[in-house]
Amino acid sequence: MLLAACLWTLSTNTRADDNLRAPPTLTQPATLRYPPEAAGATGQVTVRVTVGTDGLVSDVDVLEGPAAFYDEAIRAGYTLQFLPGTRNGAPVESTEIVYFRFLPPQDLDAPAQQTGDLIIEAERPEDRDTHARTTLGEEDIEDAAGQNLAETVADEAGVTLSSGSSDAAKPIIRGQSERRLLILYDGTRHESQKWGPDHAPEIDLFSAGQVSIIKGAAGARYGPDAIGGVLLVDPPPMRIEPGYGGKALLAGNTNGRRGYAALRLDAAPEQTSHFSYRLEGNVSRGADTSAPDYVLGNTASTLWNLGAAIEYRHGTTEVCLSYQHHDFRAGIFYGTTSASPEEFLAQHEAGRPASADAWVSTYGIDRAYQDVTHDRLLLHTIHTPGAWLLETRYAFQVNQRQEFEQVRQDITGPQYDFTLRTHSLDVIANHAGRYIGDAVLEGGLGLQGIFQENVYGGYSLLPNYRAFGGGLFAFERLDLGRGAVEAGARYDRLSRTAYLSEADFESHTLRQTLDEGTCDVSGDGVASCPAAYQTGSVSLGGLWSAVEDTLELKLDLSSASRFPNADELYLIGYAPSFPVYALGAPDLGAETTWGASPTAGLRLGSIEAELSGYANYITDYIYFAPDTTDSGDLRYEETIRGTWPLYTYRPLDAWFRGADGTVTIGAEAPVGLRLQGALVRATDAASGDHLIGTPADRARATLTARPPEAPWLKAPALSVSVDAVARQSRTDPALDYVPAPDGYLLLGAGLQADVPLRGQALRLGIEGSNLLNRAYRDYTSLTRYYADQPGRDIRVRVGTDF
Amino acid sequence: MIAVLMTLLACSDVTKPGSIDDHVHGVIESVTLTFSPQSGGADVASEYHDGEADPITLAAGEVYDLSVAFGDHDHDSTGEIEADAEEHQIFFLGEGVDSEATGTTGGMLSIAYADSDDNGLPLGLWAEAEATAAGEVTLGVVLRHLPPENDVALKVDGLAETVASDGLAAIGGESDVDVDFFVEITE
Numbered sequence: 001m002l003l004a005a006c007l008w009t010l011s012t013n014t015r016a017d018d019n020l021r022a023p024p025t026l027t028q029p030a031t032l033r034y035p036p037e038a039a040g041a042t043g044q045v046t047v048r049v050t051v052g053t054d055g056l057v058s059d060v061d062v063l064e065g066p067a068a069f070y071d072e073a074i075r076a077g078y079t080l081q082f083l084p085g086t087r088n089g090a091p092v093e094s095t096e097i098v099y100f101r102f103l104p105p106q107d108l109d110a111p112a113q114q115t116g117d118l119i120i121e122a123e124r125p126e127d128r129d130t131h132a133r134t135t136l137g138e139e140d141i142e143d144a145a146g147q148n149l150a151e152t153v154a155d156e157a158g159v160t161l162s163s164g165s166s167d168a169a170k171p172i173i174r175g176q177s178e179r180r181l182l183i184l185y186d187g188t189r190h191e192s193q194k195w196g197p198d199h200a201p202e203i204d205l206f207s208a209g210q211v212s213i214i215k216g217a218a219g220a221r222y223g224p225d226a227i228g229g230v231l232l233v234d235p236p237p238m239r240i241e242p243g244y245g246g247k248a249l250l251a252g253n254t255n256g257r258r259g260y261a262a263l264r265l266d267a268a269p270e271q272t273s274h275f276s277y278r279l280e281g282n283v284s285r286g287a288d289t290s291a292p293d294y295v296l297g298n299t300a301s302t303l304w305n306l307g308a309a310i311e312y313r314h315g316t317t318e319v320c321l322s323y324q325h326h327d328f329r330a331g332i333f334y335g336t337t338s339a340s341p342e343e344f345l346a347q348h349e350a351g352r353p354a355s356a357d358a359w360v361s362t363y364g365i366d367r368a369y370q371d372v373t374h375d376r377l378l379l380h381t382i383h384t385p386g387a388w389l390l391e392t393r394y395a396f397q398v399n400q401r402q403e404f405e406q407v408r409q410d411i412t413g414p415q416y417d418f419t420l421r422t423h424s425l426d427v428i429a430n431h432a433g434r435y436i437g438d439a440v441l442e443g444g445l446g447l448q449g450i451f452q453e454n455v456y457g458g459y460s461l462l463p464n465y466r467a468f469g470g471g472l473f474a475f476e477r478l479d480l481g482r483g484a485v486e487a488g489a490r491y492d493r494l495s496r497t498a499y500l501s502e503a504d505f506e507s508h509t510l511r512q513t514l515d516e517g518t519c520d521v522s523g524d525g526v527a528s529c530p531a532a533y534q535t536g537s538v539s540l541g542g543l544w545s546a547v548e549d550t551l552e553l554k555l556d557l558s559s560a561s562r563f564p565n566a567d568e569l570y571l572i573g574y575a576p577s578f579p580v581y582a583l584g585a586p587d588l589g590a591e592t593t594w595g596a597s598p599t600a601g602l603r604l605g606s607i608e609a610e611l612s613g614y615a616n617y618i619t620d621y622i623y624f625a626p627d628t629t630d631s632g633d634l635r636y637e638e639t640i641r642g643t644w645p646l647y648t649y650r651p652l653d654a655w656f657r658g659a660d661g662t663v664t665i666g667a668e669a670p671v672g673l674r675l676q677g678a679l680v681r682a683t684d685a686a687s688g689d690h691l692i693g694t695p696a697d698r699a700r701a702t703l704t705a706r707p708p709e710a711p712w713l714k715a716p717a718l719s720v721s722v723d724a725v726a727r728q729s730r731t732d733p734a735l736d737y738v739p740a741p742d743g744y745l746l747l748g749a750g751l752q753a754d755v756p757l758r759g760q761a762l763r764l765g766i767e768g769s770n771l772l773n774r775a776y777r778d779y780t781s782l783t784r785y786y787a788d789q790p791g792r793d794i795r796v797r798v799g800t801d802f
Numbered sequence: 803m804i805a806v807l808m809t810l811l812a813c814s815d816v817t818k819p820g821s822i823d824d825h826v827h828g829v830i831e832s833v834t835l836t837f838s839p840q841s842g843g844a845d846v847a848s849e850y851h852d853g854e855a856d857p858i859t860l861a862a863g864e865v866y867d868l869s870v871a872f873g874d875h876d877h878d879s880t881g882e883i884e885a886d887a888e889e890h891q892i893f894f895l896g897e898g899v900d901s902e903a904t905g906t907t908g909g910m911l912s913i914a915y916a917d918s919d920d921n922g923l924p925l926g927l928w929a930e931a932e933a934t935a936a937g938e939v940t941l942g943v944v945l946r947h948l949p950p951e952n953d954v955a956l957k958v959d960g961l962a963e964t965v966a967s968d969g970l971a972a973i974g975g976e977s978d979v980d981v982d983f984f985v986e987i988t989e
């Protein structure tokens with residue numbers, strides 16, 4: 001039997017403060033034998049081992065990886081030995097995720113003693129990444145059951161959310177909103193209408209097994225839009241072990257009387273051993289939510305998701321076909337009427353919406369409302385011929401967004417109707433780790449193509465467009481044992497033709513926002529206006545374990561670009577849900593960020609800390625703000641609905657600087673404390689003026705008590721948290737209608753425990769937010785102009801795996 | 803190859819913008835005021851369109867029947883307002899204008915509702931306007947859309963008086979039209 005060089009790795013996949021037990025510590029690693037049937041392939045196999053109180057492995061489940069390596073991974077898994085995991089000092093049975101990486105021997109026919117080196121490394125994604133990065137595991141995602149993606153990731157330092165005028169929210173990472181974030185679902189760019197304040201990402205969180213939050217520019221690796229950061233949402237691995245399993249979740253909220261139910265079924269029937277199947281779905285319905293002093297009328301919503309997947313594995317090939325449907329309907333808050341600016345100010349002055357007294361909380365949804373669907377068909381293949389890992393992903397996504405405005409009764413259809421169809425193809429080739437002395441070089445290259453069509457009908461707002469884009473990238477990483485360096489480069493190109501109706505084209509040429517010569521006008525009056533963009537991005541990163549297992553330092557130097565969106569180029573009309581008249585600028589170019597971000601991680605006894613700073617310079621940053629005349633006066637638009645302020649998109653060079661960090665003391669102790677905070681400073685590089693819409697400074701403290709277990713109550717934890725958010729004092733009053741809202745303090749508390757039930761655990765949680773029912777407004781929320789944020793809410797959840 | 807692929811994937815609806823605008827009728831683009839002297843004589847009319855309206859000249863001491871009409875890009879939409887009268891009300895505003903929505907007296911132009919919806923509440927497509935004294939006024943015309951919220955009607959008795967005391971922001975709903983006409987009243 002040939003022996004192969006192997007890497008094995010260990011992971012604790014949860015956030016420190018949720019880690020109720022000390023994980024097992026590996027004392028005896030395994031030696032992997034390279035299976036000859038793998039025929040020179042490279043592969044990583046993920047297994048879950050159950051470590052008994054004696055430190056021996058009692059069970060090994062393969063979770064993911066090429067089938068050719070399963071037998072060897074299971075064999076090796078049983079040979080691992082640990083110091084058992086503990087809770088409050090007492091050994092307990094626990095599970096760990098272990099990764100085995102198989103490298104083909106230098107020479108397949110070489111004698112057995114050529115074992116190579118055994119390299120031990122932490123495989124937590126955040127420890128390997130040169131960016132500041134946090135990964136939420138399945139337990140963290142379950143803790144958030146019933147909440148949306150933005151609410152879930154906003155618990156991390158440096159991440160906040162912006163809510164619109166409906167029951168929907170978008171994440172903000174380091175001051176950059178969704179437009180400048182990239183969301184990858186199962187490795188595929190999530191393509192949707194993400195430009196409006198009410199356009200929340202159409203991601204089904206229940207279908208995720210892991211969410212990684214990468215803070216900072218990551219364009220070289222992930223492509224355009226990754227200016228503020230990247231959210232990687234990955235479904236849990238398909239079931240490989242023959243049999244059936246699944247997960248069920250129920251949750252409910254008091255504020256809005258929301259109910260949520262979710263179910264996942266996984267099957268790997270013995271008869272069709274090469275196949276795995278998954279069927280999952282969830283549904284949620286909520287009534288109007290309430291601020292402390294009044295109901296937020298017409299904020300009811302309904303949501304359902306359905307997903308199915310089938311995976312085939314044979315030898316070194318894996319093919320997975322999946323389909324997901326997302327359906328969301330949400331009322332637009334009654335108070336967000338686009339009444340005239342004078343009225344807008346008058347009702348803000350009044351402190352509460354005009355007809356608030358009449359609102360009651362119901363499940364009914366009135367006009368105005370939005371109806372959004374997103375469909376994704378994904379074909380994912382992994383093939384490991386020899387020393388390469390080839391991955392391809394073809395995805396077809398359709399995002400339809402219909403918005404129903406207040407209209408006369410004889411009109412039943414939507415007034416804004418967008419359909420975005422996207423075909424994308426990603427091909428990535430990773431080469432196996434190669435030894436250069438003691439160091440291991442890993443990397444690869446990739447190709448990405450996208451074809452996208454947008455069809456819009458309704459009130460004058462956006463043109464149709466057809467776009468074709470492509471990207472080419474390469475990355476390499478050199479692992480030096482105590483550190484690593486990474487470099488990447490990428491080139492992207494996008495050509496897009498907008499099709500403007502006769503009326504819109506006339507409006508633009510009359511205002512001279514569009515040069516007639518740049519468009520072709522066809523016989524039926526439709527103007528086709530082509531535009532092409534190209535950008536390059538690079539990244540250089542390093543991490544160094546300055547004091548082994550104690551102090552880790554990271555530095556990331558990255559760039560990323562973003563092509564202007566169609567709305568930034570061609571928007572013409574009343575901005576949705578905001579009393580301004582907005583105009584696009586067709587000559588905008590791509591914006592590019594150049595950033596540096598150092599991160600320090602400390603683990604010292606029971607203290608764990610991470611602090612990260614950043615400075616990003618964005619050239620041609622597309623800024624949406626009030627338009628001013630040469631003398632600095634605000635400009636207005638005379639319309640039949642009154643005189644409205646004119647907002648435009650314009651490029652400027654901007655600085656985004658800041659820091660965020662987390663300190664955890666006693667993550668596994670009976671009493672633990674976690675502190676986190678974030679600062680963002682965004683300025684116009686030329687004038688030094690602060691940019692509007694930047695999140696205010698914030699901090700959170702969480703105190704967690706972990707009382708002793710009882711036979712009927714496992715892993716109980718009780719936590720109390722305080723959120724402190726300062727007033728955003730760094731704004732230009734001339735560029736906003738109303739002053740920034742006051743700072744606020746919010747109190748939250750949570751209780752969670754597992755109840756053993758017939759060999760399975762029933763996971764229970766109860767979580768209260770804004771417990772003092774404080775009336776407050778949030779600077780990055782559109783609602784702040786109209787009403788208070790929702791008041792007290794108690795969320796209860798129960799979940800189990802089977 | 804790319805060209806072939808794009809041809810295969812492309813859909814023709816993209817190159818026909820505005821092809822699904824069947825449900826967006828009712829965007830008001832014009833407002834026409836017609837003053838018909840009760841004592842006989844020629845009508846005085848002015849249409850607001852694209853940000854402009856001709857000035858209106860009225861004679862002091864004359865009483866007029868005032869009709870308000872709305873149009874979108876290709877047809878008269880006044881009938882739609884009439885059909886939804888329970889969700890609409892027109893307010894006459896401006897300095898020197900005496901109306902229920904200004905709450906003032908002693909101005910140069912006095913306007914009173916002359917029609918009502920099925921609930922007996924004023925609508926404003928028809929009004930009686932009296933030019934009481936010579937001078938110049940800017941007549942503001944606001945068409946307010948007041949759809950019910952939680953099945954509770956927003957259009958209730960006394961809205962014009964609320965506008966007079968607390969402003970438009972106090973009554974809810976949205977302004978579909980908010981325009982000004984220049985009116986000159988001659989001796």
